[in-house]
Amino acid sequence: MGRYVARRLLIAIPTLLAISFVMYAILALAPIDPLSQFGADPRVPPEVREHIRQALGLDQPWPIRYVKWVTAFVRGDFGVSFMSHASVGDLIWQRLPNTLAVVGVAYIVGVLIAIPAGLISSVRRNSPVDHTISLFAYAGFSVPTFFTGILLIIIFSIKLRWLPFIYDSNLKITDLGSLVEQFRQSVMPIAVLGLFDAAILTRYIRAEMLEHLPLDYVRTARSKGLLERAVVIRHVLRNSLIPVVTLIALGVPAVFGGAIVTEQVFHVPGIGELLVTSIGTGDTPVIASVVMIFAVLVVLFNLIADVLYAVLDPRIKYA
Amino acid sequence: MGAIAMLVAACGQSQGPSASASTGASASATPAARGAGGDLKILYWQAPTILNPHQATGTKDNDASRLVIEPLAAFDNDGNAVAVLAQEVPTVANGGVTADFKQVTWKLKQNVKWSDGTPFTASDVEFTYKYICDPKTAASTADRCEGVDSVTAKDPNTVVVKYKDTNPFFYQVGVGFSNGILQQAQYKNCVGDAAKNCPADLKPIGTGPYMVKDFKPGDTVLYDMNPNYRDANKPFFKSVTFKGGGDAAASARAVCQTGDTDYGWNLQVEATVLKPMAAAADSKCTLLTNYGSSVERILLNFSNPDPSLGDNRGEPSTKHPFLSDIHVRRALAMATDRNAVAVQLYGDGLAGKATCNILTAPAPMVSKATDSLDVCKFDKAAAEKELQDNGWVKGSDGVRAKNGVRLELSYRTTVNAVRQKTQDIMKANWESIGFKVNLLSVPASTFFTNTSPDGANHFWTDVEMYTNSGDPDPTSYFLSGWTCNQIAQKSNNWQLGNYARYCNQAFDDVVAQLKKETDQNKRNQLAQQANDILVKDVAIIPLISRVAPTASGVSKSLKGIKVSVWDSEMWNIADWSK
Numbered sequence: 001m002g003r004y005v006a007r008r009l010l011i012a013i014p015t016l017l018a019i020s021f022v023m024y025a026i027l028a029l030a031p032i033d034p035l036s037q038f039g040a041d042p043r044v045p046p047e048v049r050e051h052i053r054q055a056l057g058l059d060q061p062w063p064i065r066y067v068k069w070v071t072a073f074v075r076g077d078f079g080v081s082f083m084s085h086a087s088v089g090d091l092i093w094q095r096l097p098n099t100l101a102v103v104g105v106a107y108i109v110g111v112l113i114a115i116p117a118g119l120i121s122s123v124r125r126n127s128p129v130d131h132t133i134s135l136f137a138y139a140g141f142s143v144p145t146f147f148t149g150i151l152l153i154i155i156f157s158i159k160l161r162w163l164p165f166i167y168d169s170n171l172k173i174t175d176l177g178s179l180v181e182q183f184r185q186s187v188m189p190i191a192v193l194g195l196f197d198a199a200i201l202t203r204y205i206r207a208e209m210l211e212h213l214p215l216d217y218v219r220t221a222r223s224k225g226l227l228e229r230a231v232v233i234r235h236v237l238r239n240s241l242i243p244v245v246t247l248i249a250l251g252v253p254a255v256f257g258g259a260i261v262t263e264q265v266f267h268v269p270g271i272g273e274l275l276v277t278s279i280g281t282g283d284t285p286v287i288a289s290v291v292m293i294f295a296v297l298v299v300l301f302n303l304i305a306d307v308l309y310a311v312l313d314p315r316i317k318y319a
Numbered sequence: 320m321g322a323i324a325m326l327v328a329a330c331g332q333s334q335g336p337s338a339s340a341s342t343g344a345s346a347s348a349t350p351a352a353r354g355a356g357g358d359l360k361i362l363y364w365q366a367p368t369i370l371n372p373h374q375a376t377g378t379k380d381n382d383a384s385r386l387v388i389e390p391l392a393a394f395d396n397d398g399n400a401v402a403v404l405a406q407e408v409p410t411v412a413n414g415g416v417t418a419d420f421k422q423v424t425w426k427l428k429q430n431v432k433w434s435d436g437t438p439f440t441a442s443d444v445e446f447t448y449k450y451i452c453d454p455k456t457a458a459s460t461a462d463r464c465e466g467v468d469s470v471t472a473k474d475p476n477t478v479v480v481k482y483k484d485t486n487p488f489f490y491q492v493g494v495g496f497s498n499g500i501l502q503q504a505q506y507k508n509c510v511g512d513a514a515k516n517c518p519a520d521l522k523p524i525g526t527g528p529y530m531v532k533d534f535k536p537g538d539t540v541l542y543d544m545n546p547n548y549r550d551a552n553k554p555f556f557k558s559v560t561f562k563g564g565g566d567a568a569a570s571a572r573a574v575c576q577t578g579d580t581d582y583g584w585n586l587q588v589e590a591t592v593l594k595p596m597a598a599a600a601d602s603k604c605t606l607l608t609n610y611g612s613s614v615e616r617i618l619l620n621f622s623n624p625d626p627s628l629g630d631n632r633g634e635p636s637t638k639h640p641f642l643s644d645i646h647v648r649r650a651l652a653m654a655t656d657r658n659a660v661a662v663q664l665y666g667d668g669l670a671g672k673a674t675c676n677i678l679t680a681p682a683p684m685v686s687k688a689t690d691s692l693d694v695c696k697f698d699k700a701a702a703e704k705e706l707q708d709n710g711w712v713k714g715s716d717g718v719r720a721k722n723g724v725r726l727e728l729s730y731r732t733t734v735n736a737v738r739q740k741t742q743d744i745m746k747a748n749w750e751s752i753g754f755k756v757n758l759l760s761v762p763a764s765t766f767f768t769n770t771s772p773d774g775a776n777h778f779w780t781d782v783e784m785y786t787n788s789g790d791p792d793p794t795s796y797f798l799s800g801w802t803c804n805q806i807a808q809k810s811n812n813w814q815l816g817n818y819a820r821y822c823n824q825a826f827d828d829v830v831a832q833l834k835k836e837t838d839q840n841k842r843n844q845l846a847q848q849a850n851d852i853l854v855k856d857v858a859i860i861p862l863i864s865r866v867a868p869t870a871s872g873v874s875k876s877l878k879g880i881k882v883s884v885w886d887s888e889m890w891n892i893a894d895w896s897k
Contacts, residue, residue, distance in 0.1 A: 055457035084536035269538035
């Protein structure tokens, strides 16, 4: 197992280098321009723009910029944002708590809803409960989050005036009052994202359970005289969760990547929002670092998922 | 000397806002005490990313920095300078400006302190311009240094600005949002190459009513009152939260419907949505609409953009096959339905109104003569007659031609929903009188780049459209936009401002007079004359006078706001109250 992990980690290095090169090449060749912000104002004279371009190092050819960037990245230096002159590491660090508080919590909520929902709907297959859960699941992943988000804002913020829709990233949780405030400002985005995550997972769990329920080992368990509850939870669910756990692990990097649309709708200054605004302003150091961190996480969690698979299913052995 | 009288009056008026601020506050508290108000909430859907106005990449940064960093004087809505860090605004009458407009002496207020308690002096001003004018600093405000000979501290309270040449816009240095004064002590190691990675840009020390408490770039700025602010009774609000992000529609909801914020910037929302929102019975906002010098205009190419000309394409030595004919230009102008554009696309006054002037502010310089001109009236029959009478006859395909030259034109602008709809309206009208119009659009970043063949500077199409605006003094606006030696061409790398390659001696003469004239009444007349020449000669087709800076929404309970189209929206935030 140890050798397997070591080998996978070694393979990850060229993979990540290839990803970084392709990403940087796309960024360099794409028609995004850090000076577009200046360009929108015809009063900024062209020679001033030229000086700015030089100051940002954009007068060098992109392969040279790539080598400089990648060597700095490996050393943990993510560079300096073109737009704010702040270190990219600081920018990401400032936004990570917001993303985790909203997208991360939503993911946990989604998983906590999906497991019982998937279980019930498979055991009570074709019952009204199953139909209701399935309806919610289909609605959850077919209605886009920007729609549900705005719908919730119109109902709960504008009509009922119960909840704020502008996320305050400076709120510090010190007492019960501020905890309630944090709950009020994050409940809508969490609901939107949680419903979406839960919808997909519910369908997976249901399908996986249905596959296991008619199998021989389940019949054996029943014939031993075990309670139905014990059969379903201890035997069927446990086996059905093996592929689901890997699925959940693979979804974790997406949490760190933030939720681009939902963060925008609720003014949550998270990683996704940072990525989108940076793409809009052509802030390449920020885009490159966020995308690269995301790539590292994907590779890492792929490995974790594979390892988990072996741990959960003793039949699988890596050598 | 009308301007001077106005300027002096403006200095007197600078006391005005404080009076209104105190009346506003007296309802809730005893005379406007410093910090009597709570937290002021401002929402910008573009978040500030940097707080140094000289490294700003947009209005959001300029506005967020203005609470902290101040210029010597501000511009009010009439284009008059109002003293901020200066004791008084220098004019020719008070001896602050020499009669040849070459030298300006600024007397600074005594005993002004930076928020860290250290004294503000003339050497901070001198240093600031050293910082901006160093090309390596790559300041986005470096245009302030153009034509400036020197900015020197004569003594701790006097700054002398010398221009290389007569400069009728002698407030270029010192007044307005691109002239914020930085603290020398904080910025001394940030000049030139070091400017790009300067921690001070995220937490600048200023003289303004507020100071930065915490700044998360791209998200929120938190400000506290500046304890060393020079006016003991200001500011009214104890703190300010400047939140960024979201979109214009959400900002409109927050300021007009829920009242979650006190100030919502730039509510670029469709008029059919925004108008009822602001007018609703339970609306919590009013909309600020101010017209400045921003004009959406259509440029007509006087050179020949035909690609077959190779290196000569669009050079001033060439002549446009049909736009060089005044009758064709007049016909285009008469078939321009600017009212339809204003009503259908600019919310009929919400975001813009129809105009036939290319200079729309300041008010005394705006021409009234254009209203009665035939080229300013939408009259397709007259346009057709003009073409018909001058030999442009319709062919079998409905397109007019003369001596083998067809009236087929290309029309480029930026990618923008309103602009594409404007193009559609123009195309429909122009085609109905016998033109063939091919529409083109490119991203704004491409359009406003002098290096791009698809850019406005190259102008390799027949017609193009965008918005531009001028300073409170229009001399450089006219000079760079339409005079003969400012023609953008290959030899100057398309860096000059006369994109249309227009050249008219009569116009150049008027601008030359405007450059020298010191009598304000005569200056106003000359500016109107310059405007009228361009409009009559159809050197350009003015379309829409746009609301500027923007239509922001303000909570009905907020008092003391005076928007200025020439300066940052936040210019008098010290006077705001509830």
